[in-house]
Amino acid sequence: MTAQSTDRLIDVLSATAAPVRPLRSPMRRALMTLALLAALGVGAILLLPGSNPLATRGARGQARAGMELAAMLATGVLAVIAAFHLSIPGRSRHWLALPLLPFAAWLILSGVGCYRDFIRNNSAEPELGQSADCLIFILGASLLFGAPLLWRLSRAAPIDPLPVAALGGLGAAALAALLLKFFHPLTVTFLDLAVHLLGLAIVIGLTALLRRRILRSA
Amino acid sequence: MTGSHRSDERWSELLAAAQAGDADAYRAFLTAAAPFVRALVGRRVASEDAVEDVVQDVLLTVHRIRHTYEPGRPVEPWLAAITARRAIDALRRRSRLQARELHHPIAYETFADPTANERETVVEADALGRLIETLPPGQKQALELMKLKQMSLAEASAASGQSVSSLKVNVHRAIKRLRLAIRKDGDA
Numbered sequence: 001m002t003a004q005s006t007d008r009l010i011d012v013l014s015a016t017a018a019p020v021r022p023l024r025s026p027m028r029r030a031l032m033t034l035a036l037l038a039a040l041g042v043g044a045i046l047l048l049p050g051s052n053p054l055a056t057r058g059a060r061g062q063a064r065a066g067m068e069l070a071a072m073l074a075t076g077v078l079a080v081i082a083a084f085h086l087s088i089p090g091r092s093r094h095w096l097a098l099p100l101l102p103f104a105a106w107l108i109l110s111g112v113g114c115y116r117d118f119i120r121n122n123s124a125e126p127e128l129g130q131s132a133d134c135l136i137f138i139l140g141a142s143l144l145f146g147a148p149l150l151w152r153l154s155r156a157a158p159i160d161p162l163p164v165a166a167l168g169g170l171g172a173a174a175l176a177a178l179l180l181k182f183f184h185p186l187t188v189t190f191l192d193l194a195v196h197l198l199g200l201a202i203v204i205g206l207t208a209l210l211r212r213r214i215l216r217s218a
Numbered sequence: 219m220t221g222s223h224r225s226d227e228r229w230s231e232l233l234a235a236a237q238a239g240d241a242d243a244y245r246a247f248l249t250a251a252a253p254f255v256r257a258l259v260g261r262r263v264a265s266e267d268a269v270e271d272v273v274q275d276v277l278l279t280v281h282r283i284r285h286t287y288e289p290g291r292p293v294e295p296w297l298a299a300i301t302a303r304r305a306i307d308a309l310r311r312r313s314r315l316q317a318r319e320l321h322h323p324i325a326y327e328t329f330a331d332p333t334a335n336e337r338e339t340v341v342e343a344d345a346l347g348r349l350i351e352t353l354p355p356g357q358k359q360a361l362e363l364m365k366l367k368q369m370s371l372a373e374a375s376a377a378s379g380q381s382v383s384s385l386k387v388n389v390h391r392a393i394k395r396l397r398l399a400i401r402k403d404g405d406a
Binding site: 005006007008009010011012013014015016017018019020021022023025087088089090091156157159160218 | 234236237238239241242244245248249252270273274277278279281282283284285286287288289295296297298299300303304370372373375376381
């Protein structure tokens with residue numbers, strides 16, 4: 001190809017270009033999306049049977065459980081914000097690190113909770129059936145949060161879709177795990193934690209695998 | 219104020235006007251941006267032909283995602299990120315092709331004298347036409363525009379809305395598919 005054909009291409013592109021509406025700032029789009037996801041979450045808590053408002057529970061180790069919930073929420077919110085920033089060309093790759101700290105805090109606090117639970121009830125048999133329900137819940141709720149989130153991210157047709165898809169998947173799965181807490185005992189066993197992490201890995205893996213199709217990558 | 223800062227401000231104004239539908243501003247932006255893109259691509263891609271190929275791919279990507287530029291922000295990082303991504307894509311595609319394929323300039327000719335193949339070509343044209351009809355729409359369109367209508371990548375891309383890289387992949391897959399189908403027909 002020659003520079004002359006590039007000039008012809010410029011002629012064709014400029015002659016056929018229709019007006020476009022610029023996307024709003026990534027932060028604003030992230031906050032609007034989070035508001036939508038919050039409305040969906042509240043709707044699910046009100047409409048789905050079996051929810052158990054957190055405030056009415058008197059679980060032991062409530063301070064740790066509260067911090068764990070805060071870490072889950074922060075992971076979800078910051079992953080969504082980072083995904084919107086990285087969907088725009090030229091934004092800093094440092095956004096990738098934004099949800100890592102709360103994610104690490106979530107894992108550590110969950111691990112501590114599991115260990116304490118194990119010490120208290122080390123004779124208790126793990127219940128596989130209930131954990132399978134948790135996995136199905138996390139996958140279903142991730143779809144509930146992930147579908148509108150990825151649709152809004154796809155408006156930018158990200159040129160490098162892998163980090164955007166992975167962060168979107170992490171955000172949806174973290175918010176799904178948070179929603180699960182409204183239907184699940186605050187104390188979790190190691191099996192519960194493993195199932196939650198498996199759900200997270202499945203969601204992130206699927207979004208990463210299908211990234212070009214889902215995000216309509218340019 | 220530096221020259222680079224001034225040119226970025228000018229680009230920002232042009233691109234914002236282009237988003238609003240100003241064709242002259244858009245042409246001026248793309249014309250001014252092309253040498254910048256060419257210089258960036260030249261640092262990563264050695265072959266001159268391949269450089270121009272990537273430059274056109276970058277311009278088509280800019281065209282497709284021009285709505286992602288936020289007016290008022292610097293244009294250079296936005297454009298440089300698109301350019302870097304397209305250059306990386308081109309290098310990956312090239313290394314994949316080199317790992318799997320061997321170029322042999324006369325491999326497609328049965329005989330040295332091209333007229334010796336004519337009878338066979340006429341007889342098989344119908345069969346080939348039927349096989350092309352069975353291709354997936356994207357591959358069929360790419361093959362028709364680039365191989366039958368002899369359009370350049372840029373022209374085919376503008377006509378079809380497919381990116382340059384999609385066109386290349388689709389033509390490659392279409393030819394591979396046709397080759398397999400022809401081989402199956404020959405074996406049957």
